[in-house]
Amino acid sequence: MDRELQLLSQISNNEHVTQRQLAKDLGLSLGSINGILQDMINKGYINVQQINSRALKYIITPLGKKAKDLKTYDEVVVSYKMISKVRQMTKKIIEEQIEKGYYHFYLYGQHDEVYKIVKMSIIEAKRLHNVTYSEIETLSEADDTNGIVITWNNDDGVTTDNNLVLNVLSDVV
Known part of the structure; x- marks a missing residue:
């Protein structure tokens, strides 16, 4: 499955998920997760909101929702x-x-x-x-x-x- 789709799906289920938890759930390194998240932020798929000094909230944008839908469609076809x-x-x-x-x-x-x-x-x-x-x-x-x-x-x-x-x-x- 597409890594961005995996992350978007995980974030859809839990906006407060940590990068460490994402890495564990998806079997990727923390550095890989960070890089993919940064790329998705740059693409406008997600926004990050600082909750406190140690916690973040990931918010899927309308563009991110559209990307998730298209990627899901592609996965279904394949x-x-x-x-x-x-x-x-x-x-x-x-x-x-x-x-x-x-x-x-x-x-x-x-x-x-x-x-x-x-x-x-x-x-x-x-x-x-x-x-x-x-x-x-x-x-x-x-x-x-x-x-x-x-x-x-x-x-x-x-x-x-x-x-x-x-x-x-x-x-x-």
Whole structure:
């Protein structure tokens, strides 16, 4: 996500947030936060009001609100495109495997947002074709004579060299 958008969002939620808290929340250095804030002040996105000798209040200006809205719009568009690519790749994998005679799919990976996209695509394929699926927690649960493992993360070192384990994210970007 765009760093300015992250800061504008944080400030929208808490005008009294400190630079130290922003750095912690966003995983950036204090110097980076200070530089980005100075840049946003120069652009007219935020104003700073001194509350007391140790506290500041950040106020998003109308120009800052407009910038936040535009940046949010851009993020939504990029996210939607990525979701569409993941769905297309999942459908492609399913269709290619159906052509090879595989009608059972194992879903292997974290139950996160990508999982939901993959599962939605599998359910759609289930309606169109006579496919089945099951969720597995370990690769050893997959019957390699019966189905194909679909995964979406390689955090645990799963290799996709095996023709029976396919990662939907391999060719997405």
